[in-house]
Amino acid sequence: MQNTKYRTFPRGGIHPPEWKLSAGEPIKEISAPARVIIPLTQHLGAPAVPVVERGTAVVTGQLLAQGQGFVSANIHTPVSGKVIKIDAAIDASGYKRTAIIIDVDGDEWDSTIDRSPSLNKNIRDSREEIIRKVQDAGIVGMGGATFPTHVKLRVPKGKKADMLIINGVECEPFLTADHRLMLEKGNELMIGVRLIMKALEVKNAVIGIEENKDDAIEYLSGLAEKQPGISVQTLKVKYPQGGEKQLIKAVTGREVPGGGLPVDVGVVVHNVGTTFAVYEAVQKNKPLIERIVTVTGRSLSTPSNFLVRIGTPVSKLIDAAGGLPEDTGKVVLGGPMMGKAINNLDIPVTKGTSGVLFLPADESHREKADPCIRCSKCISVCPMGLEPYLLMPLAEYKLWDKAEKEKVMDCIECGSCSYTCPAHRPLLDYIRLGKMQVGQLIRKRKQTV
Amino acid sequence: MEYIIIFISAIFVNNIVLAKFLGICPFIGVSSRLETSVGMTGAVAFVMVIATIVTYLIQYYILKPLSIGFMQTITFILVIAALVQLVEIILKKVSPALYQALGIYLPLITTNCAVLGVAILTIQNGYNLPEAAVFSFATAIGFGLALVLLSSMRESLDLVDIPKGMKGIPVAFIIAGILSMAFMGFAGLV
Amino acid sequence: MAKRESTFGNMLLALTVVTLISSASLGFVYELTKGPIAAAKLAKKNEALQSVLPEFNNHPVEEVYKKAVDGDTLYFFPARRDSQLVGTAVETFSPKGFGGTIRLMVGFLPDGTINNVAVLEHKETPGLGDKMDRKKSDWSVQFEGKNPKNFKLAVKKDGGDVQAITASTISSRAFCDAVERAYNSLMKGGQQ
Amino acid sequence: MDKKLLTVSLSPHLHGKETTSKLMTGVVVALIPAWLVSVYFFGWDAVIVPVVSIGSSVLFEFLIQKYLLGKKSSIQDGSAIVTGFLLAMTLPSNISPWLVILGALVAIGVGKMSFGGLGNNPFNPALVGRVFLFISFPVQLTRYPNPNHIIISDAVSGATPLGLLKEGMRNGEAVSGLLDQVPSHMQMFIGAMSGSMGEIAAAAILLGFIYLLVKKIITWHIPVTILTTVFLFAGILWLANPRNNADPLFHLLTGGLMLGSVFMATDYVTSPMSKKGMIYYGIGIGLITVIIRRYGAYPEGVQFAILIMNAFVPIINMYIKPKRFGEVKKNG
Amino acid sequence: MNQWNNFSKGIFKENAVFVQVLGMCPTLGVTTSAYNGLGMGLATTFVLLMSNIVVSMVKGFIPDKVRIPAYIVIIASFVTIVELIMQAFVPVLFDELGLFIPLIVVNCLVLGRSEAFASKNNVLSSAVDGLGMGLGFTLALFMLGSIRELLGSGAWLGIKFIHGDGMLLFILAPGAFIALAYLIAIMNRVNRRNA
Amino acid sequence: MSQVVLYTIITLSTVGVVSAIILYFTAQKFKVYEDPRIDQVDEALPHANCGGCGFPGCRSFAEACVKAETLDDLFCPVGGNETMAGVAHILGKEVVEAEPRVAVVRCQGSFEYRPRTNHYEGVSSCAVEHSLYTGDTDCPYGCLGQGDCVEACAFDAMYMDEETGLPVIIDAKCVACGACVEACPRDIIELRKRNKKDRKIFVSCVNHDKGGIAKQYCSVACIGCTKCVKECRYDAISMDTYLAFIDSDKCVLCRKCVTVCPTVSILEINFPPRRIKTEAVAAEKTSLTRESGKISDNSDSLK
C-alpha cells in the first residue's frame, strides 16, 4: 500500500517502537541557568581556541573561542556574565575536556543580533557572504555528527552538488525536536533552505520527512509549493532512515560509494535544525547559542521540547521537565539508538545535544549475551550490508586486518544489529572497538607512506 | 565414461582421506588454514600425478619383466622421495613464487601415504597408463576437496569458543568423522 | 654430533653401499620366503576347495580349466576321488556387490547340487554384507544341498527362494548372481 | 553505597523483543502439525519417541555442560529441545527407545557439545544423530511401520515409496509400473504413507513453513531453492527418460525432502549467512539429493545432502558476502 | 638419558598417536579390531626398532645430503622384509592389513625417529627409543582397535559379547575418526593433569 | 646367487644411483644459497613463537639475527640472556646483556579506595570501556579492571584479583614480553628493572590530575605533593603534571620516599617488614574517605 508512494532505503533497517511522547508539546524556552559550561569541543575536528580569559565580561552572542584549522567551529557565549575559569570539565564524551565556565549575570545581548520575531525574507547576501556568516556563527551539523556546516557548504573543487536534501527524518525513537521545529518554524526553514541552496548553487532541494510526522509533512508541503525547487518527500518509517547515506539512497536512489562523501554523488544533506540555524545566522546575525532539546522518557512526568542555551547542565532540564523520575536507571544524551549514556547530571548541553532520555532501571540493563546462533538477522538489518556477526569476533580476537577487509569502517554505528540480535550480543560495542583500532592503523599507514 | 567413473569414484565415493584413510597426517596437519590447504592440494596434485606415472612405468617395464614385484615398495618410495626433492630443487630456482607457495609442503609429501598409496593402488586396480593419470589426478582432487572443506571449517571455528580439550586435533577429527559419514551418502554412485 | 661433509664421491658411495646391502638382503629374504609364500597361497586355495567340495584325493589345482564369462574369468576345479569325479568347485564372481566385485568358490556335486560356498574376496560392509562370509554368519548355509534347478537363485523380494541378509539385499543379490553364473557356466560348459 | 548508580553502556540502549528461546519455541510450534499427523497415523509410538528424544537431548546437554565443560547450563535456550524434536521426527515411530537415546547422545555429544555448544557446531546435530543411527543400525532404521489410523498401531514393516522405487529400479523395472504400488500423490500429501514420523505429511510441513515465515523465524530462500532445484532437476531427468525416473512431484512429496528443507536445512547455525549464499546452499542440497536418490545406493539423500552442504557453509560464508552499501557504483 | 625414561616417553609423554599425531593412516585404517591393531603395531614396531638400530649404526658414514634417501632405503628394506615374512607366515593378517603394510615406509613416525633420534644417538639408546615408540604406537592402535571392535561389533579380540551387531559406524571410516578424536582428547586431559 | 637376487641388486642400485646422480647435478645446477646459520639460530630459540621479540615468529627472528649487524636491538624475552648468548655464540657476535625486567601494575584503586560512581554495562574489555568514558569510577586514568592485560599475557603471569578488581602480576612467571603493556589502553602497566629478590619500589598511580581533584575520587592517588621528590637523594624521582615517577635505573631501593608519601602511593614490595611506620600508614590509608567537590583541572585526559 505504501510501497509505491513512500520511499525508503532498500536494504536493512529496523522498526523500533516510536515513543514520540513529546510530539505534541510546543517548544518552551528555558531561561539561562546561573552558570554555564561551554566545552571547546562541540564539533567534529580541532577544539576551538579561547579568545577570552578568566575574568572577561561577556554579552550574549559574543565570540568565546575561535575555530582552529580547516575542520573546526567558532563558539559564542549563550549568556551574559563573567568568565570565571577555563578548566577541564566532564562533557558528553565521558571525559574531562577543556571548557569555558561562565557565571551568568543578567541577559544582555550583543547589539548586532536581530532578536525580533519578524521573518526576514530578503536574501541579500552573496554565496560567499552566506558561507562566511555561517562560519562566523559557529554552525555545526545538528543532526548528530556536529560536522562544521561551513565546510559542507564549500563543495570541494572538482565536485559538483546538484541537490540539497534537508533531513527532517528524525528516525530515533523518543526524539521530537526536529518535528517541533518543522511545525513551528516552517517559514524560517524555507528561507534557510533557500540560503543553503544559494550557497551550494543547487536548483533542487528535497525535505525528507518520515510518514509518522504527517502534520509536518502537510504543513511544509504547503509552504514548499510556493517555493520553486523545493519539495517534500515522504519516507517510510524505518530506522535509520535519517542516516545520511540511507536518506540519499531513499530520496535519489544514488548510493554513496564506500568511504566516499555525499558530494561524490552530487548531494549535500543538512538537518532541519542546521537549516534553521543557518537562517538565524544569515538573516538575523545570530550565532549558534541555543538549540532545541527533547527531554523525554516514559516515567518522566512531562516530556517536553525545550529551547535551551548551550552550556546549560542537564540537571536544569530535568528540573524543568518535572524532576528526575524515581525509577531512572540510565540517562542518555540523544536518542536511544545512537545516544550516549552519561554518568553525571552536570554535563552541559552542547550544539549536538538533541535530546535527554531517561530510561527506567528495568530497561537500562542488558540481557546476558548468549552465543551467536548465526541467525543472520544482524546481516539483514544492517543498512550498510555488513556482517556484524563476523565483525564482532574479529574485533574480539584482534584480527584488525581481516576486520578492515570486511569493511568495518563502513559501519555507521546505527546499532540496528545489536538491537536485533536475538542472542543479545554486544555487536556494536566490539565493532566500535574495531573501527577505532582499524582507523588508527589506517592513519598510521597513511603517515608512513 | 570409464574415466568419468574413475574420476567420480576417486573424489566422492572412495575419497582417499575420508574413505580410504590415506594421507591423514597432512590432512590433519595442514588444515588449520584455508590458504595453506590450497597450497598443499596443489603440491600434492603435482607430485601425485608425476609419481604415479613414473612408478607405473617402473612397475611395468622393470619390476614385472624381471618378476621382482616384491621390490615394489622400496623402489616406489625411493623414486617418490627423489622426485619430491627434484621438484623442490627445480622449483626453488625456476619459479621462486611457486616455491614460496608450494615449497614448504613438498617435504611433507614424501611422508604422505597418499602418494605411495595411490601408486600402489594404481597397480592393484590394474589401470592402464591414461587411467592411472586420471586416477591419480582425481585422487588428488579428492584429497584437496576434503582438505579444503576441513580447513575452512577449522578456520571458521577459530572465531568461536571450542572446549579446551577438543581444540585443535580432536575437533579436526570429529569434523573429519562427520564429513566421512556424510560422504557415505555417495555410496553406490558408480 | 659431527655432520659428515657431503661430497659427490662419498654421497654416491654411501648410497650405493646402502642400496647394495639392502637389495642383497632383500633378495636373500625373498629367496627364503618364496617357498612359504607360495605354500601359503596354495594352502589358502586348497582350504577353500576342501571346504566346498566333498572329500577328494586328486589335486584339483593342477587340473584347473577356465572360461571367460561376462568380461572376467571363471575357474573350474574338478575334484576326484580315485579318479571318479565327485564334484567341481567353481571360482566365480559378481560385479554387483555393494562395495564392488565379490569372488566366491562354489562347490557343485556332479548333478549340479550346491555342496557349499566359500567367500574368497569381497569388499562389502563389515557387519552388513560381510555376513555372506561363513566366518561372520551362517547365512550361506541355506545354499547347501540346494540344486539351482529347483531352487531359484534370487532373493525372496525378487521372487526367488533365498532369504536375504537383513538390510543387505544388494549383497545377497550379488551372491546369488555369482552362484548362478557358476552354475550356468558349469552346466553349459559341460563337465569334463 | 546507598545511592543508586546510573548505568552506563554503549548504544543502542533499546533492544528488540526477539530472543533465542523465542525463536526455538517458534520452531517447536511449527513442528506440531507434522507431529500431530504422525500421532494420527502411528499412534502412541509417535508420542513416546519424541518425548524420549527431547528428554534425553536436554539431559545430555545439561550433563555435558555441567560435568564435562564446567560451563553454566544453557538448556533454557531451547535449542536442545529443537534438536531432540527434529531427531525424533526423522526416525521411524517403531524404533527402540534405546536407539533414540543413543541418537540423542550422538547428536548432542558429538554433533553439538564437542564444538562447544549452541552456535559453534558446523554440522546439523539432529542429522548427525540420525545419520549415525542410519549407518549403525540400517536394519532398524529402514523398517517403517505402515500408517494406521487406529490409535494403537500394529507395526507392520513397510517400505517407503522411495525405497520401493529404488528396489524396483535395481531390478530393472520401469518406474511407471512401480508408481502403481506407491500411494497416490494426494495420499502422500496428507501423509498416508510409511516413513519417518515427521516427513510423511507434506501438507502439515507446509503449514509449519508458513508459520515460520510469518513469524519471520526463517526466510524463504533455503526451502524454496531446495524444492525448486529438486523439482527442476528431477523434472529434466523425467522428461528425458520417463521410464527410469519418477515425476518431479513425486520427488517433492516423498522422503524427508520437505522436512529437511523447511526445518533442517534452515538451521541457522549450519546454513550460510547471506541470502545469496543460502541460494547456492539450497541448490547444492537439491542437486545432491536428486543425485543420491537417482544414482546412489540409498533411496533417500536429503540427510546426506544437508550434511555435505553444511561442510561447504564456511567457504560459502567466506566468499559470498552480502552486497555492501556503496559497493558497485563508483559514481551516481 | 636414563634408558627407562627414554623407553617410556614413547609410550606416554611423546606417544606417536596421541601426542605427536603421526602415523595416522594405519592408526585409522587397520583398527577395525583389536587384533588387527595389535598386528599392525607390532609390524611397525619391528620396522622402527630395526631401522633405528641400523640408522644409528651407519649414521657416521652417511653424508648429510643423502641422509634422507639412505634412511628411506633402510626403512623400506625392513618394511619389505616384514611384508614377505607376514605373507609367508601370517597370510590372513596380511590380507586384512593390506595396503597399510607397505605404507609403513611412509609412516612419518618411522622416518621421524630415524631423523630425530637414531641419527644422533648410540645404538642402545636408539633401540630403546624405537622399542618405546613402537610399543606406544602399538598400544594406541590396540586401544583404538579395542574400542572400535567393542562398540562396532560388540566383541573384543574376536570374542562376541552381544548377540547381533554393534554400532556399525565404529567399524566404518567415520567411527575411526570420531573414536580417535575422543581418545586424543582424553589423552590430552590425562597428560595435562600429569604434567 | 639366484637370478632374482641379482636383479634385485641391480635394479635397486641402479634406481638409487641414478636418482642420486640426477639429484646431485640438479642440485648443483639449481643451487640457491640460504644461510645455514638461520637453522642453527632457529634451533637455539625457545620456539614459544610468542612475538615478544617483535617478529612474527621465532624463525623470522632467527633470520633477523643472522642478517643484523649487531644484536643490540634484538632480544628474545622468553629465552633471556642465556639464549641470546647462545645465538651470539653461533653468529660470533656480541650480545648486550639486557637487564632483566618485570611488569608492574601502577594503580591501587581497588573497590575500597576508589568508590564506583556508576555502573558499567557492556563487554568486558578495557579498550571498549576506555573508549566510552572515564569508567565506573571517576578516575579517568585508573584501571578499568576488565582484564585486557590478563587476556594478553601468554605466560599465565597475570590474574585479576577478585577482591580489589585489579590485575596482579606473578613475578616468577613474567618474562617481560610487554604484551600487557601493549594491551592496556590506559598505560598502567610498566616494565621495570628486576631487582634482587624481586624487590621493587614504584609509584603505583598514573593519575595526572591535581591533588585535590584526584583525592576526591581515589584515596590512594598520587597527589603530586613532591614530598618524595625532595626526599630522594639519588635524583630518581621526577614529577610530571602532578604525578611522581621513580626511575628504576636510578632508584637504589632505599625506601626513604615510601614513608613520606601521604597517600601511600609509593609501594615497597618484597622488603623485610619495617618496625614502626607501616601500621600508622595503613591506619591512615583506611581513614581516607571520599569527599565531594567540584571538578576542575586543565589537563586533557584523552590521549
Ligand SMILES: Cc1cc2nc3c(=O)[nH]c(=O)nc-3n(C[C@H](O)[C@H](O)[C@H](O)COP(=O)(O)O)c2cc1C
Ligand atoms: C573527514 C571528513 C570530511 C568531510 N568533508 C566533507 C566535505 O568536504 N563536504 C561535505 O559536504 N561534507 C563533508 N563531510 C561531512 C559528512 O559528509 C557528513 O555530513 C558528516 O560526517 C555528518 O554525517 P553523519 O551524521 O551521517 O555522520 C566530511 C566529514 C568528515 C568526517
Ligand SMILES: Cc1cc2nc3c(=O)[nH]c(=O)nc-3n(C[C@H](O)[C@H](O)[C@H](O)COP(=O)(O)O)c2cc1C
Ligand atoms: C544511524 C544514523 C541516524 C541518523 N538519524 C538522523 C535523523 O534522524 N535526523 C537527522 O537530521 N540526522 C540524522 N543522522 C545524521 C545524518 O546522517 C547527517 O549527519 C545529517 O543529516 C547531516 O546534516 P547536518 O550536518 O546538518 O547535521 C543520522 C545519522 C546516522 C548515522
Ligand SMILES: Cc1cc2nc3c(=O)[nH]c(=O)nc-3n(C[C@H](O)[C@H](O)[C@H](O)COP(=O)(O)O)c2cc1C
Ligand atoms: C554404511 C552402510 C553400508 C551398507 N553396506 C551394505 C552392504 O554391504 N550390502 C548391502 O546389500 N547393503 C548395504 N547397505 C545398504 C542398506 O542396508 C540398504 O538398506 C539395503 O541396500 C536395502 O535394504 P534391504 O536389504 O532391507 O532391502 C549399506 C548401508 C549402509 C548405511
Ligand SMILES: Cc1cc2nc3c(=O)[nH]c(=O)nc-3n(C[C@H](O)[C@H](O)[C@H](O)CO)c2cc1C
Ligand atoms: C529454524 C531453525 C531450524 C533448526 N533446525 C535444527 C535442526 O535441523 N537440527 C538441530 O539439531 N537443531 C536445529 N535447530 C536448533 C538449533 O539451531 C541447533 O540445535 C543448533 O545447531 C545447535 O547449535 C533449529 C533452529 C532453528 C531456529
Ligand code: SF4
Ligand atoms: S551498527 Fe554498523 S554493523 Fe551494525 S547494523 Fe549499523 S551499520 Fe551495520
Ligand code: SF4
Ligand atoms: S543477530 Fe546475533 S545471533 Fe544472529 S547472527 Fe547476528 S550476532 Fe549472531
Ligand code: SF4
Ligand atoms: S604479558 Fe606482561 S605479565 Fe605477562 S609475561 Fe608479558 S610482560 Fe609479563
Ligand code: SF4
Ligand atoms: S591494567 Fe589496564 S588492561 Fe589491565 S585491567 Fe587495568 S585498565 Fe585493563
Ligand code: FES
Ligand atoms: S601415516 Fe602419515 S600420512 Fe599416512
